[in-house]
Amino acid sequence: MEALLKTETESTETAPEGCTRSLGIVETQYYTFAEPPEALKLESGETLGPVTLAYETYGTLSRERSNAILVLHALSGDAHAAGFHRGEEAPGWWDAMIGPGKPFDTDRYFVICSNVIGGCMGSTGPSSLDPRTGKPYGAEFPFITIADMVHAQRHLIDFLGIERLLCVAGGSMGGMQALQWVASYPERVRSAIPVATALKHSPQQIAFNEVGRQSIMADPAWREGNYYETGQPERGLSVARMIGHITFMSDRSMEAKFSRKLKKGKLNFNFDADFEVEGYLRYRGANFVKRFDANSYLYITKAMDYFDLSGGKLINGRAVDTRFLVISFQSDWLYPAYQSQEIVRQLKLKQVDATYCELKSTYGHDAFLVELEGQTTLIHHFLEKTYLGERNGNGNHR
């Protein structure tokens, strides 16, 4: 990484220090396609339509339409990646990375963030109305894959008139989508930044997802997925999210944040939360059920578990001139560095241009959202180099 940074900082244009600004108020937009009798053909063999994608855009598409970057979200993310929604205090989930003067510099690039199908944040998912019945799909929603999510996004990119994306970027499941974009549409992606992700879930990753699913399905309120009139399985979904939060942090970051601090200064000798870490998990679980749909959790975790671009499937024969910046974090035990190294190995085997960086961090998997300094510099320079190469017509001749 030292060597890399040294090379990159020789680049002519660097971001002026301390000159980042907020995007201010932004709004989610919606694009609907695959209207009947046209429907999105899914990997399972089933079809889905109509399909709505919630998305946001920041910055301006250049006349050459060559500055578009697609940012992709993780399991519980949404289209609101940056800026503020009117009346809300918290900015989008990657606001530190997207905006004027930030690594995804909206003074220069046109940044798009699309919610995934299967979700519950404005895109078509199990809580959407099934046009055949007029009721929410529930467990009648077809099973989807990461490739299906990306297929739907391709419709959006077509609609926006973008032939080739300057970059696809995302962490965790967002990284899987970035990889899938290259696998499905290599000629439409100039560069990719998969962060803290994998070519496929290990059995341990599948196991954590499966326990979350079992927790939801064990809740009688789940009612085989048909709970939209009765209220969702809050307790099961809450436990699933609590498990998730343990895997997002590291042993060390939990120690730093909570240690064995007691909520009331002494042990309760009852089933209340004795330790702060218990209170934190309960709070996170209880909050999550207010904003996320349990069926979406089931469908999206299945899509993650099904994802498998190992064994040459990432670069499947066609020549690929996509540039890669692959990033992992040292304390991330949910998506360990060896999985990012395997991505790089597969790319190198196919002679694809790839830079790999394992960033120092104690934050575990959360690092891709909170460990900003290292990512900022890397991504800023990588995008700049890619963009300058593209404008100089070197896109295919690196």
Next chain:
Amino acid sequence: MEALLKTETESTETAPEGCTRSLGIVETQYYTFAEPPEALKLESGETLGPVTLAYETYGTLSRERSNAILVLHALSGDAHAAGFHRGEEAPGWWDAMIGPGKPFDTDRYFVICSNVIGGCMGSTGPSSLDPRTGKPYGAEFPFITIADMVHAQRHLIDFLGIERLLCVAGGSMGGMQALQWVASYPERVRSAIPVATALKHSPQQIAFNEVGRQSIMADPAWREGNYYETGQPERGLSVARMIGHITFMSDRSMEAKFSRKLKKGKLNFNFDADFEVEGYLRYRGANFVKRFDANSYLYITKAMDYFDLSGGKLINGRAVDTRFLVISFQSDWLYPAYQSQEIVRQLKLKQVDATYCELKSTYGHDAFLVELEGQTTLIHHFLEKTYLGERNGNGNHR
């Protein structure tokens, strides 16, 4: 470790190779004490009585009563550590370690295994009848600690007429009890073998336990702990156990055992178990609820989380001539090696005789039950040296 093994194998008596035998049929025994108005005073300030402990013994107590070893079990263990119960096919949980010619050599030592209070395997716990009401305690059972468990065991050791134990040994929560024996009754313990354990739970360890508890308490069948007439919260307890099984294995042992093998050779595109790892977890969860009481799971995990012998509390002032063999395993991320190293550090600070060994293993926390070869040699030689020292009257003069 190499150096240690070299030294130890110079010892005169080594176990003859391949000369281990089974204990054959064994039976659980029961000792009841603290009959009203006498009651066991608990750390919480509450009392418990009468108290029954289920226990088993193997081998013969010597005339000098100097060859007694107390073996202590983990969260879901029981008094049945070795040999076979009549009509059962599986031996006790540490059978590979206990028996004639085995490390805990019953031709030489008198081995005792006691179930913990709070459990559901014959000792007094939440499913026992509350003498005040004639009904199961349920959530009226008082909260217990590891020190309370050990306090109850001390009554059993008194009853067996043993003044000083040659050794206390156990893995995971069994290791906590071994440490607590030294903290509570240092003069009654000649040596201790804490395996894959800790002086205190980290916030990550508390967090995993807490999620298991929340899963049980989220199950409406839990009924605030009063479910003994209606059936226990099987689904919640099953999910808790599934979480446990992930933490008992390592990323690598899961990869070796399951990889991404599919149960039916192809993806289901439904909520059935697609991957073998999912089927395994569901099976383990479903089996666990047949043999373990959900309230015991709640009470015992709380006791583990409350346990804290850090900061000098392990050796609290009194001179201790207890010898220690501290063992950890390389791939154990639930009780990482640094926690065992901290035990050793605390012992060395108090000039206590301690040997530390981090054994190679890919099995994760399960290693203390399945990674036998390394433990066998270490424990065999450690006990032999301790026993010979004791018989030669060197007990206090090492």
